[in-house]
Amino acid sequence: MNDTQSQSALRPDTENQVLDAVQWAISEQTPIEIRGHGSKQDIGRPMQVADCLDLSSLSGITLYEPEELVLSAKAGTGLDEIESLLAQNNQELQFEPMDYRPLLGRQDCGRGTIGGVLATNLSGPRRIKSGAARDHILGIRAVTGRGDIIKSGGRVVKNVTGYDLSRGLSGSWGTLAAFTEVTFKVLPCAETQASLIVSGLNDADAADIMARSMGSDAEVSSAAHLPESVRGRFIEGELPRGSATVLRIEGFGPSVDYRLGKLKQSFGEIAPCTRLDPQASVQLWREIRDVEPFCDGTSRPVWRVSVAPGVGHMLVAALRLQTGVDAFYDWQGGLVWLRMEADAEAELVRSAIRALGGGHATLIRTDGTTRNMVPVFEPQNAALSALSNRLKQQFDPGYILNPARMSTDL
């Protein structure tokens, strides 16, 4: 599915070499693709670039102080390496960055780099309680498309000194600057977890149960709804019969038992409830995170849609009247994963979102031709798009970095 064809790769292993490479590209007026492991290379508009800036050798954890809850790493450091070091100290990146490889059929590359995590603002099922990469970033160093090394933020949690560029550059998909080093807040892993499965609810009733659980004091960390059509594709078909509405509880053992019991008491009369033990719960949420039911080895279009949690099921109901679509919900219903049976149907999906109060849809998986024809990222209105373009000009006036990956004018 890789349509971005860069001829050759520059592989710097120091920040100064990144600077040299970007300055050279500016001077040659030759656009470059910024790449880590290439695990998300197939997302976004295909780029017409001759050269690639491969940051995977700009690697290494530069600071880790568990008691201070802080970790810094060069941007090309593998996420696997970081997560395994954190795990040795019983800590984690609490936003549980997802792995796009299974969905995109890219098992041939690394899990992704920490710079890529921030550049794409990754998150996971805990997004609704704990935020995304942008909520945990503390500081960055980067080389802009103007050929300058800049820094922002620092290594402390509370910091309002200057504009928050660390967040401002998160999710910019390498179109403004190439990160060279990032500093994240890390947190202790929960002692244990369990999930409550409420079975057999339709999408609308599930939305109601998820809203009630998230609005309770049970501190639910994730809430997903897996309709009957996808239920069997999770944890080797071990989920109970009927649709599964899944509520995750994490924390200290006695607290998890107590809170899960409280939820069971509230919902037990409405539908059958089952408790998933920690091991199965961990596996299930990993599969929800990585969109397991749609990891089918095809290039059938998959949309990642973010809407207000309460309207996710209405979106799917509206689409089903007009096209063939399979769907499941994370983030209390606010993250809808859609697999289209045939065409991407971008206008249909996006107008349905607008009709329900707004949000955005990203065409995560499709074939290369479609990625050239259909805006992969949600198009913006004129004023916002002009502002985004002005920001691009201030960071990368020559359109050197990942040109047009997010949209034709960025």
Add this chain to the structure above:
Amino acid sequence: MTSPKMPDPHDEVMQRRAIIVSDLKAMVPGEGVVDATNEMRAFETDGLTAYRQLPLVVVLPQTVEQVSKVLKYCNANNIRVVPRGSGTSLSGGALPLEDAVLLVLSRFNRVLDIDYDNRVAVVQPGVTNLGISNAVASRGFYYAPDPSSQIACSIGGNVAENAGGVHCLKYGLTTNNVLGLQMVLITGEVIRLGGKHLDSEGYDILGLMTGSEGLLAVVTEVTVRILQKPETARAMLVGFPSSEEAGQCVADIIGAGIIPGGIEMMDKLAIQAAEDFVHAGYPLDVEALLIVELDGPEAEVGFLIDQVVEIAERNGASMSRVSGSEEERQTFWAGRKAAFPAVGRISPDYYCMDGTIPRKALPQVLAGMRRMSEKYGLAVANVFHAGDGNLHPLILYDANIPGELEKAEDFGNDILRLCVEVGGVLTGEHGVGVEKRDLMPAMFNKEDLDQQIRIKCAFDTQHLLNPGKVFPQLHRCAEMGRMHISKGQVPFPDIPRF
């Protein structure tokens, strides 16, 4: 204090004042324009009362359309604009300029939508921080960030300053709790960012806006996350013979995987002042006091308190006491929350600093402050958001003694430089504003600052919104845009190629 150098007033704007006032009155009718000197006095300063300046004119719009018209007019006529919420900034963020319209958002005071299913509230920027929590309290919800000024400060101001509070470590800052904004650019364009859904569809402009101190755009609507209150919350007091031991106790609590709802430290002088003022029952024979709050289900809170007590004992705690009732919990906090006014009672004036440091640097920074205190001959009381390393040293001085105020300022600047030296930052939650503007080069080099100014240029090419704040100098956008690399000038880099 030593008056900061503000941008030179535009003479032609000053000369056109009468016309400008009358034009503004046409745009914002009724009580919306205040131009009499005696009435403008109420707006001449913010929470940093040492600096005062009357604005050109005060405008209090009531609709987004009015805000848009006023900004568009100012942009077209090269008139500066200083936005203001409740005016509680501790860094002079809302300090007026002689030639600028002061745009006050206090009449934007309505809660527009409370959506419990999606756990959000949509409010106008003039609603107070506590006002949001009050509006959702009947259903057991609240808004988590809780700056000390929460009774008065506005949510629009919280967004501008990325306000914090005592619960940040567990519940995040403003930037983690805001989902959407409506904002008006200096051109008058109205833009919506985010909403009830999560994440941005493009660049994270919401992230850039939060903490931008009124320099990028004027916020006219805010969508915030609301949370269900924890089942229970209990606080404990733990006293230590030294601040080093208290600091180690904090590190050990967090190291044990416990993230308290709040964890605060006070030094002897602050403890004494607070106890004298509110009689919170603080021990007077300790050098450092921790207030640790744990929240969540009863079973969890009980379990964690036992662990914290054990950790405290291991670290040489000389006393610990757990709140037995909600009333007692509130009393424990009352002393901490009144720490600033309490210090105000023992000294004619005090100067509140706001640096953040890596927690492990606490002993070094406290020792540094003791040395500085001797050098300057001024006492310092310390309150400290211990969980996230945010220090609030209060320097005691008397403005009536010639030279003492300048000494306090120099002392404060030395503390902030030390914070940066040990890996920390100039300001954790109060903002740069006017106060720390000239210290920015201690943390950022020219490239860093220039790129920040370029962001300003993407929003406001003429530097009309809140100039004189945050940046020591604002260069013209045309200058900032120039590239220093020309075509064909840089040789092919000597880098591994594959």
